[in-house]
Amino acid sequence: MIKNNMTIKIGGEAGQGMDTSGVGFARALVRAGLHVFVNQDFMSRIRGGYNFSQLRISDKPVYAPENSVALVLAFNQQAAEQHLDEIAPGGAIIHDVGINLDTARLAEKHIQSFAFPFEAKALEIGRPAGMDPKKAKLMLNTAALGVTAAITEFPFERIAEIILQNFGKKKGSAIADANLAIARWAYDEAIQYAARYEWKLVPAENPVNRMILNGNQAIGLGAIAAGCKFISAYPMTPATTIIEFMTAQSKRFNLVTKQTEDELAAILYAIGAAQAGVRAMTATSGGGFSLMVEALGMAGMTETPLVVVDSQRPGPSTGMPTRTGQGDLLFVMHASQDEFPRIVIAPGGVESCYADTARAFNLAEKYQCPVLILTEGYQAFASRSVGIEEMPFEEFVIDRGKTLTDAELDQLQPGEYKRYALTEDGISPRAIPGHPNAVYTSTSDEHTEYGRIEDEDPANRIAQHEKRMRKIEMMKKEMRMPEWYGPKNAAITLMGWGATRYAIREAVDLLNAAGVKANALHFIDIYPLDEKRLEKELAKAQYLIDVEGNYTAQLAQVVRTYTGRAVDNKILKYDGRPFTGAEIADAVKNQLKRVTAHLAKPLVKAKISGRNGHSARKVAKKMARRQVKA
């Protein structure tokens, strides 16, 4: 028997509610003290098509999806077929009798099939409960969970509890009872097969309390913990759930959230709120961010603290709205005309989405500049069971930097305050408008220390421009170097940024397990960085492989600009799907020959794209093919 270590895939059409049942089941498991990682795969359509959600369950913490699946809950024909190659021998597919499978193929792959009259039963139970067929059929989810509990010998009460909670509140008890009934029925029907099924889910002795949160919720939480009281945004996948989450929490924390007429207004509202003294943010995806570029530069010029989240998806342009990618790094680093200080941070993992977003608000007020958070579709929707200790909300220390207190303002002589005073470190004490001693204007034109338009005098221009840009030197001292993972002086170093963090770590583990000594150098803080220190870190890498979700290896370009160091090879993926550790490990193995050859020779420069790019693209193609089959 395999205990508490399995992946379950729940697949069907959009609207069949796999996502909710997935999360529901995950909650039951988390309450049972198990660790869960759930990621979603869905299409840009509201009904039909094919979506699935994937639960990875373990009694150790899990941070990324795995490739091998132990159980598939198939709510339509495609679900039953699509994942055959991923199912481990002895694994199973749970499905309605209406769905027919290629039994020969199953046999040959040693996959079991558990069929039940789910639909018939759902309708039978739903009718008296006054559910129309559409609604009744949604109970397939509950039924399938019943079966899952049965064959994994997971206690029925634990899913019963969730069912009651999910439906009890929302829709009134008739529906709750119906769902309970079908779950019970399914459980009893399926228990007979438990003996035949290897994977078991056993609640922990004394389960610890954990939350289950996805990346976008964590970003919202980071903002709230940091005292962000205001978010204005315009809906755009995969960023929408940030404002939706904060809106859902707005009563609890007394937040103002605003859906604006467009993204231009979204960032402008936030800038207005920030200028008035409130910690404010906006969140969007690349296309919406494109519309924010002009105002971003204005915030840079008026030195207004601001946090902007870009949740990346594949482009260019509309691209693949529900998919994932890492194509916006160079864009956000250079967005808007001319130059101003900004900070770019790319969290990796749910806990990092929380902590680094919270940090972003302190940085924004400390340096009085925009801070950009780069996340992506995969991370936005992937949930993980998070220990209370991982997110110590109450303990976060809000640091408003050189923001003047009312007491300090009271000390000022009227007319003496200079919003843009020339200072050593380039940061000018900031007054929140409304105090009689600090009446001032800010302007997007070049300006005097008082914030008055001065778009002629060269000396003033130089002084103000250098004052702003000086802040970058101070940031460099504070911004964090990329983190190492894995054995020191390994033969291979995998370099990545942001959401690929745990997939790369898994790849490192797999490689070392396979006897390939590898480690990882991962960037969360990306801009600005201290070039000297970074050069030292990179010097520790013998053969540097860049792993990115884009075509031109953007981080590799940034690193070369910083340090001159070129990467030795690249693993680039741009099919809109997240990396998995196994993929990366395989790709590295494919390159091993070149690596070993290389390690004899002295370091050669890799091309920005060109040959290596191509070989890397081949790898990506291979992965993609797997994906297609998958």
Added chain:
Amino acid sequence: MIKNNMTIKIGGEAGQGMDTSGVGFARALVRAGLHVFVNQDFMSRIRGGYNFSQLRISDKPVYAPENSVALVLAFNQQAAEQHLDEIAPGGAIIHDVGINLDTARLAEKHIQSFAFPFEAKALEIGRPAGMDPKKAKLMLNTAALGVTAAITEFPFERIAEIILQNFGKKKGSAIADANLAIARWAYDEAIQYAARYEWKLVPAENPVNRMILNGNQAIGLGAIAAGCKFISAYPMTPATTIIEFMTAQSKRFNLVTKQTEDELAAILYAIGAAQAGVRAMTATSGGGFSLMVEALGMAGMTETPLVVVDSQRPGPSTGMPTRTGQGDLLFVMHASQDEFPRIVIAPGGVESCYADTARAFNLAEKYQCPVLILTEGYQAFASRSVGIEEMPFEEFVIDRGKTLTDAELDQLQPGEYKRYALTEDGISPRAIPGHPNAVYTSTSDEHTEYGRIEDEDPANRIAQHEKRMRKIEMMKKEMRMPEWYGPKNAAITLMGWGATRYAIREAVDLLNAAGVKANALHFIDIYPLDEKRLEKELAKAQYLIDVEGNYTAQLAQVVRTYTGRAVDNKILKYDGRPFTGAEIADAVKNQLKRVTAHLAKPLVKAKISGRNGHSARKVAKKMARRQVKA
């Protein structure tokens, strides 16, 4: 006597018409077969303040302003004071008797002062001609030109001719006569001083015909010569005069020009026109370009040919609207989410504004992608006398690349046409909508070969994304390496891009004249470039000094990303004023000690900013101080 080699500054308040009189006089000189370079310096206000226009006159071609001035036409007090330090000994100031000068200072600097009752005379002559005082005072310009002609012994008829042409048409002969009268009067009054004045302007024996054009006019001409029939834009300094010029020419060439509601609409209109088969463009400055970023990516995704001009001014944000800078390079290279092929070209000089803009339209249709033209305020407004042979309009060859002709379309079977066919070079034959055999859709979503939405299939995604990105490899073969100027293997190489081309050339000449062996490596094509070839070019530079109109040395960053080569030093200017050759040469001399020290040691890497940056900033500050005094 100094023959045909002088610089004249005409200074006064906005609205006093120095710009027009400057251009008027320049025309007279050009018709006399002299070479002229005129640049404008004006404030972001409509009346008052201080503006000047500067004429450099020579019998050899002139491409940039010089620092030393022979004659100042002062239309207000500030004009009479501001330029004292620039005037060469023996030089003069022409002004109204109402303006009083510090005679002691003049004497000590050996500057002559020629005062006339311009204003009184203007009113006296204007009244009978029915001019209100405001209008009459505008005749100061004409009077001052009369004086200028007299003391430089430039034939009166030649300015008379221009006066007639300027006023004869526009405003009816009464005004023309009045202007002639005041010019005549001024000429006669001033002729007595001719003997005291060293600089002379002598018409050429048999003058060649030349045009006088500024950078924005040249860009418009490049577009027209290349068959661009459509420009949509929203007014923004220093780009406005591009659409204004093309509008003024629209009858002659049958163009459609459209001022739209904003810059989003401006680029969208142009994309619509381009998609429908017309060569189309838009032009703006950084702030407006920021609003075009989303649509730029759409054009990248739908592979719509498009030319976008960004006429740079200092930022960030609104910055210094009427000034100049080079802060947008990295921005336009990376603008919009994710990645797509684009081309970035930065013309240097009027002739390059023409030729490289024309070329841009061929490139846009050949590669079916956006082409970005980077110019800047200084170049937008600077005029030069241009030989007919420099702009062979009729000879430009329009190459529409893989655009299908009606004949080719007739051959197709209905339904067979694939707008986004996967091809070896990544370029898919393009049908202009309207033919029955090639009905198709384009979409900003990822799409099939037929242009239908396909935002799920990873294999299709990879195929289409690689098809698009493949085009970059082909571009690299065609895009031009930076050009060399000056002696081979010089000790110092000045690296620059775009509008600084001739200032840098002048610096090279000055340095070599001063015994410092220097040359220049200048970029017009900036992205994409063949990294291998570029590496070779850079290898020829011993001590590489980056000369840019921005703070972070953006070209230096690009070059390092391409090749790993770091510059050895930088001369960075960001006070909104153009570089002059003398300034650059001085800055280099200030660095000479470091240079010689360096040339002993092996190449050291320069920091992206930091120390070198600072020293460079000091230089810039020094320059600025001069500017302030100037």
Added chain:
Amino acid sequence: MIDTTVKTMPEFVLTPKTYEGEREITWCPGCGDFGIINAVKVALAQLKIPPHQAFLVSGIGCGSKLPDYLKANGYLGLHGRSLPIAQGVKLANHNLKVIATIGDGDGYGIGAGHFVHAMRRNSDITMIVEDNKVYALTKGQYSPTSTKGWISSTTPDGAVEIEFNPVVMAIAGGATFVARTFSGDPKHMAQIFAKAIEHKGFALVDVLQVCVIYNNVNTTEWYRPRVYKLDDDPTYNPRDYNAAMQKAHEWGDRIPIGVLYVDERPTYEDQVKAIAEIPLVKQPMSYPKATWDEFRAAFM
């Protein structure tokens, strides 16, 4: 304006099937957009506009997927940006019939600025808005046409803004053809679309479109008893500005559908000299020496 090509060639026999796209349609079963796309096909066939002479522009959203499911030229652009593209296409080739098919968020929300200015221009294009009063593709946030108080994921306490009234704004804003129709009435839709496309000038058709997923208030059942046809009232004169304004404000128990307002003004394209004769796309791209000599003389 000479328009040689819009006359259909004899070999064409145009039926709604002519415009059948080859793609699987991803709209939800029961979505009002099915009826809308069919009505578009019927109207195009009836007006004898072959697929290659139609050019559809859309944005992003459920409704904006329409051109992807149609056989006709099309450009599926950006959310909210269809009108400027459409006007650019029209200026480049005024022989094309240019039709924008977009959502309410697209047309009236993020696209409001372009909408306001397009009406003033009276460019000869048709704007068909699939108005389901919700942001559907992004999963149900409120839209500019959602009723005040509308509950959604971003407005749990109800939308604070009052609804955007497209027909009022269109009449006030200078649109020369303003109509409303209903996704539950195929005949009426086809008829109105045809009139709108035929109209010379900027034509708005606001389609009351049911979204069976995210709008369970403004359903077919809700609309059916409320909508009434202006055509049935012989006294109604869509050329009477004030009357039209009155009608445009009517909403609730009774909802007028049909042509609310018509005005005649020269189109934008008709006032652009350069394209008075030949469409821009058909014009020569280079010029005789004489033209250039003229130019040179002017700058010497």
Added chain:
Amino acid sequence: MIDTTVKTMPEFVLTPKTYEGEREITWCPGCGDFGIINAVKVALAQLKIPPHQAFLVSGIGCGSKLPDYLKANGYLGLHGRSLPIAQGVKLANHNLKVIATIGDGDGYGIGAGHFVHAMRRNSDITMIVEDNKVYALTKGQYSPTSTKGWISSTTPDGAVEIEFNPVVMAIAGGATFVARTFSGDPKHMAQIFAKAIEHKGFALVDVLQVCVIYNNVNTTEWYRPRVYKLDDDPTYNPRDYNAAMQKAHEWGDRIPIGVLYVDERPTYEDQVKAIAEIPLVKQPMSYPKATWDEFRAAFM
């Protein structure tokens, strides 16, 4: 909403001079903007709004330079983007009196989309448009309010678009205070500005502003004989929507100035629970453990 701070403190003696800026004004001699800035000062003094409780937002343009010449809090933002900034400021601190002072290109051209949606929200801000019917700072291109046929560097054959009528669009669009005044009548301007700022809700004041450089048609001489005051007509009721619409269309020989339309609707801010009591900027930024425990429980 408790508003503790707007009451001026005793030590303040507010006169127009109180708001005098220290900067040299760069407007052209004779520019209508001089009268406008003075009227703003008079209105602020009269309403006893001290400089630190006023917050002016503007865009880019001649008119938008106004806050730079005033002693009061201000944010001179981007061309066309003042309204969303103003609304953000108001949500963050509703004790500030937020006033946007912008040009016609700014407010009705590039900013039209924000204008349309701001009106629907009825945020308690004042929008003063310095409407000179031209793009002045960029040297005289036509603007949305330029008369059809207007000749400018980008419209040598005359502007093709019909004029944007701000007051009609505002009444149609849901503004709760719509007024027009004239840069040649200082008293009237001050009076109207004061009413607009006092009005609870979104207030538009379109100021017929003369530009002595780029608009030599709509001059003071041209306006003087045409403008007439609505106040002089006791029968005129600005609460009558239809009457207001009628008046709003009046233009040419007779141009009404004054308050065209008034309506009462709760402001946006009054409908946001989170700021019912204390302005957002004054609220605690961190939360007691109990609140967090509640939250955690909900996600376990």
